[in-house]
Structures are given as structure tokens and as C-alpha cells.
Amino acid sequence: MAMMTYLEAIRKGIEEEMARDENVVIFGEDVGGVKGGVFGVTKGLAEQFGDDRCFNTPLTEGQIGGLAVGLGLVGYRAIGEFQFADYILPAVNQLISEASRMRYRTKGDWTAPIVYRAPYGGGVRGGLYHSQSTEKVLFGQPGLRIVTPSSPHDAKGLIKAAIRSDDPVLFYEHKRLYRLLKEDVSEEDYVVPLDKANVVREGDDITVIGYGMVLNHALKAAETLSKEGYEAEVVDARSLYPLDKETLVKAAKKTGKVLLVTEDNLEGSIMSEISAIIAEEALFDLDAPIRRLAGPDSPSMPYSIALEREFLVNEEKVTNAMRELAEF
């Protein structure tokens, strides 16, 4: 076991996989050389594995997306880094039209074993171009998995599973968690499944489902409410697509009171889909309307510190929403 930040756990996972399989390559803007990415996730990888396996690309996200597809087709396991999740948009055509459909359109003869890494999320004063949650843009594309870890342990296990997967996996990393979160992480070679949600706290009064930063708010809020006599079941959705319906529905049925939390805008988010699934599968176990707590339906995470705070779901907002539901 070793104490690691969320960022270090991701780097460790990539390093282990690059050592294990020489077909694993990683690239992106400022990813190679001594810089190792704007957040330092790939720091040291070029030195360790050479410039052929860890290298820079031009500032052309469409090319990062397409290069990964091509490398996948000729036998590599490509990891393409988008410097910020906001920058994925120019590459959407490659991700959706090419990567996610490769298996389908070749009847499984060809695969695109790719990990697209994307730092997402706000609360870092990144403004319009460095703070967004873009997972919903690519959500619901059969063939394209989306996962996001909410802890260092999961970060290492998920990135390793993603690299080994023959499906293209969109790997979202919450950048505010990069250095905020530390955990004793196993140095063993373990993976975390790409299609399972995780019940991270058990309780029988309310069920809270979230992922990323807000999940950590929910865990803290659950401790606060515990002192008030309410026990919350907290579920890390973590596999965003396809969703682990079984675990989510089971957790919803357990308490009948469901709070869905996301940093994204309220409407049309991944929580909207989870809400629909629970409404379909668990009607007769529901004891309260399904609640969503999310950012406002405003175009973007704002730059102004006051507005950013207003936009963001924080621990206090989660605590209040959980308490309200518990008392319902």
C-alpha cells in the first residue's frame, strides 16, 4: 500500500500498464517530454518508456481522436489525452462515428481499444473553457464506454481496466480531485470493472447516487446526517455508460427515497437517465419523488468566483437536499 493522490493513482495505473504491455502508447497536447501534461499526469512516462510511446501532438483534438482509432486498428492500445474535457468537442466525430462503431460495423473483426482521458469539472476557476462536464454530450452512444473514478483506488483500477478493454473507453478525471484526494492505494495489479457501480456507504433512510467531486460531498454530508439520526446509502455511479442498472435500482429500492447529484446542468444530464431507469423499475418501492440536485440550466460554468460558487453543487447544498428528503 502507498499513499497516493487521485492524480498519482492514475499515473501509476498507466505506468503499470505501459510496463506490462509494450503496445500501450500515450499522447496528447504537452503530454510528452519533461512536461508530462498540464496537470503532470504523464510526468516521467516519456523518460521511462521513450518518446515513441509517450509523445506530443499538435493542438488538434480531432487528430488525437482519429490517431487513437488508427493505432487501435493496427494493434496498439492507445491512450489519447484531451487536455480538458471541454476540448473534446472537435473530436466528437472521431469518437462517435469511428471509435464507438468500429466493432459494430466490422461484425467484431476490428476493434478500437482506446482510452480517451479527459480532465473535467469545475471549482477551479477555469471559466468557460476549462470547467465543463461534457460527459452527457457523449453519453448514450452504444459502443463507447464512459467511466469516471471518485477515489484514488478506483482511479488506478479503472484506468487499468480501461486500457485493457477492447472497447473505446472515455475516462473522465475530475481535476479538482487530482490533488485534493489522497488514499492508501494497493500496489498490487488490480482492476476495477468498467460496468459496475459501487455502494460506498450503506444506510436505510435515503439513497444518494453521484460521481466525481459531488460523490465526495455526499459522503461528508452522510456523516453529518448520521449525527442527526439519518443513515444514507451512497452509491458511486462511476460506470456512466453503460450504467449498472442492477446496482442503481437495488439501491433505490432499498430506501425508496432517491437523491441524484451531479455537477452538470440539471436537465438532460446522466442523472436524468438514472431517474428514468428508477422510475421504470422501482415505482412500487418509491417513498418519495426522485430528486435531482445539479447545477443550474445555465450555458457554462462561470468564471466569476461568486457565480461559480453559485453554480457548483457543494457539501452544504448536498446536506440540505439529503436532509429534506430524509424528512419527507
Next chain:
Amino acid sequence: MSIKIIEMPHLGESVTEASIAVWLVSEGDRIEKYDPIAEAVSDKVTTEIPSNYSGIVKEFLIDIDTDVEIGTPMVKIQTDEEGEDEAAGSSEVEIETGEEFTDHINEEIDKEAEREPMERQTTSDAKQSTSKNIQKDSDSAARYSPAVVRISQERGIDLSQVEGTGKHGRITRKDVLAFDVDSQQSAAQQPSEMKPNRSEETVPAKDESARPQKAASAASVQSNGDEVVPADGIRKAIAKKMVQSSTEIPHAWLMVEADVTNIVKLREQTKTAFKEQEGVSLSYFPFFVKAVVQALKKHPVINTSWDNGNIVYHKDINISVAVATDEHLFVPVIQQADRYSLNGLSKEVSRLAGLARQGKLTTSDMQGGTMTVNNTGSFGSVQSMGIINHPQAAILQVESINKRFVPTEDGGFKAADMVNLCLSIDHRIIDGLQAGRFLQTVKENLGRFSDESDLY
């Protein structure tokens, strides 16, 4: 003169910590505003930090090469003038200071909002008064969530007796789960216990008042003169089993008709001799049991049980047969029915029926059945939908044999003895196709008997 603090400035998105690599000034130095005072290092960049103030460097508050959070006080400056900090520049550090101002203003706004809501309350008075409306509260108390309704139905809870602990007295799922059903059951029994008293007393006023209470707690509607008879143990066991079968097993039904003319002929020719020789009557039933057993050998999927996600294929073929007495229906089992001849089956059926009528069936006689054959034809039924005997996967209803005209292949008609075979299947295990094939085999087996078939 005043002491000002310079904090570790914001160095870029995602950077939450930074350290000082080198101080560019020393304690006691005089500096001007915007003079670089230190080099800060985060994992993204090395940045020179300018001073926000002119004055004397009083004290370094953090050590070199030690990571500190953004916003940590870094250095104390003794400024020349009090108003110095008012003169805002445009460095990164200034943004941080601006941040604090915004916080402060926000706090002020919050305080204002808390102090001032009186005026707002008047404008939204109408809204407030409707939400405070008592009738609405009692309405919401009587509105139940799907979970509450389901649990109360499953456990037979009268929700009017449950006290709600949710908002506005709403009954929550946990309230229903925590409700003591026993305390209510005694209330539900009351009407039937009261009944004899009531008919003796015949006090109309009391009757009137007792009525609604009874209707609310009893499962069925009763009117004056109805007799309430408690079910005996066997009836209760039957009831329990039937509810289990019909709620747990998704039933599907099929019916075929079979030509059993040859069996009727065979029986007519042999029944008298058989009775004399064997001491038991020769009924049609063993012929059907035989045909079913033979078909089960060919279609093992019918001889199965659903067990919590697994399908158990039974090795033995143990046929449950329904035996009705005046009071009850018993279902004893012909163990390993594939080992019997028609004669053997006749005797086994006759033995089990005898035990049932005498009330002497033991548990072992009733256990282990893997499929049921039910002789509904014995009381004249021509079509029925049997409830499967849990945990079996199928029940076959053998209906009554009736003479009918059926077309022959050469375009004429003939009189034939026809029988309907009605099969109920557990649709979790068995699909219609498999059931249809099974019935087809049973039908063929029945058709294979001739008036010269051997009974032994």
C-alpha cells in the same frame, strides 16, 4: 502604519498547492509595490510573486520548498500607509483579494436577506396561507407513496391506524415497516368475535357504529346473516399452497384434444376380467399417467423445478395425482412412476386414493412429486386451467372423454372418443414450443394403445 499579509496567490486552474523556491527579498528589506518578492513553484509553473504593497518585509511565514495551500499567509509586510491596500493593481494576487471582497459582500447580502424577509412575506402572504391550510395538510397525510401502499397491502396494514412521522404527518415507508401488525390483527379479529354477541343483542345503534370499523379492517364485505366459519388446518394449508403457486409461478396454458377410441375399446373389453383378477377397477386414469410418464422421458424439461434462478431437472419421475374427498383435495405421489405397468399404476392409484379417503396418507405419500396429472374428467369437466403444484413445473388436466363425430381422411365421418388435455406450465422454465411438443407426444402415446394392448 499597518501590517499587511501577502498570501500564496492563485497560480492557475487545478493548482491547490504551491511552494516557495526562493525568497527574492530578505526580512527587513524595504520594497516597493509590484517588486518581486519570491519565486513560487507549483507542478505546472514557476512564477514570480509580486508584492501588493510598499513597505518593510517583516516576517516570512512559511518555509522554503514546503507545499502550502493556495491562500496560505506567506509574508508579513509593514506598510507605510493605511490606505495602501485600497490601491488595487491587476496581478493574480489582486484577483484573490477581490475574491475575498466578493465573499464578504456575499455574506453581507446573506445577512441582509435573513434580516429583511418580513417585507417579502407580506407580498407572498397569499401563497403562505394556502400552504399553511390545515385541510391541505390532512390531504397530504392521506396521500400515500407507492412503497407505502405496496407494503401495507402485503402485510395487511390498515393505514388509518398508522401514525406518520414524515413531513406534515405523511406516512413513510419506514412507518409502515415499523408498524406492529399484531396490534392491528386483534382489531381485525374483533368483528368475528363480536358477531354472536351482536346477533343476540341486535342493538341497531351499536350495529351501525360497528359497521364502518369492520368494513375498514375486515378483508371481505359481510352482511347480516352471513356465517363466518374458520377454515380448518388442511384448508388453510391448501390455501397457502395455492396462493404460493399462483403468485410465484407465471402460468401459461395449452390444450390439445386426443382421440382415445382405442383405449375406450380396450377398457370395455378387459375391465370385467381385470376386476376379477386384480381386485381393483380398471379406470382410464392409469392410461393417461402411463402416456405422460413416457412423454416425460422424452421431454425432461417438463419434469423440472424452478429453484431461485436454477432449473432443477429431476431424475425420478414422481407423478402427483389429485384425489378429491368430500372435504378436501389431496395430492399423493406415485413414486418412480416409470417403473409401473398399467396394472401397477392402477393398483398404486387405487391404494393412494384409499388412503386419502380414510385420512391415512402420511407425509411421505405426499412428497417428492415432480409433475401432476389431475383427473378433472371424473367430475365431468371438459376444459380447465389447473394451478401448478408448487414447486413443480407442470400440471396436466385430463378432461372427460366424450363421443364426437370427427372427419375421416376419406372425407366421411366417424364416431370417436375424444378427450381434452389441458396443460398448465411454469413459463419461467417451459416455453410454449416445448409444452406443445410434450403434449403432442402424450397424444401419440395415447394413440398407440390398441384394443389388443397388454395391461401388464
